[in-house]
Amino acid sequence: MSLAFSFLMTEAVLTFSPESSLLQSLSRKAKVRFHWVLQLLSLTCAVLGLAIITYNKYLNGKDHFVTWHGLTGLVTVLYASMQCMGGLALLYPKLMKNWTLSKLKLYHATSGLIGYLLGCGSLMLGMCSLWFTMSVSGVSWYLTMLCPILTSLVVMNQVSNAYLYRKRIQP
Secondary structure (H helix, E strand, O other), X not given: OHXXXXXXXXXXXXXXXXXXXXXXXOOHHHHHHHHHHXXXXXXXXXXXXHHHHHHHHHHOOOOOOOOHHHHHHHHHHHHHHHHHHHHHHHHOHHHOOOOOHHHHHHHHHHHHHHHHHXXXXXXXXXXXXXXXXXXXXXXXXXXXXXXXXXXXXXXXXXXXXXXXXXXXXXX
C-alpha cells in the first residue's frame, strides 16, 4: 500500500508539471479534478495500509508505532488527511474570505511538498527495516533507495519552480 501511496501521490503532484505530456492538453479544471482524484486514492491506500498493518500487529500481539518507520508513517497519514482537507479550501475559495487564491495555492503546494517528503521519508525508513534488508540486498537495495530520493528531487523542483521561484510581474 505504501508503494501505491507513493506512486499515486507522485502522479498527483506532477499533474501540474509542464513536462507532463499525458495531461498537457487538458484544461486547468480537468487537471485539478485529476489531481483531486489521485490524492483521494492515495489517501485511501495510506489509510487502508495503516489499518491492515495495525490489525496484523494486533492479531500477532506486537507493538505498533514503536519504530521510526511506524511513527513517521502515522504522522504522514495524519498529515495527508489534513492536507486533503486543506485542498478543499482551493475547491471552495469563497469560504476563506481573508485569503487570496494565490496565497491558498502557495500554502497548499508548500505544505503538500512537506507531506510528500514525509511520505518518502517513511518509505525510506521502511526500506531500512530488518525484513526489507533481508529481502533486498546489495546493489538492489541501493537502487530501491534511490527511487524515493530521485522522485523527491523531481517533485521539489516542480513545486519550487511553479510556486516559489516564479518571477513576479511588477505593476
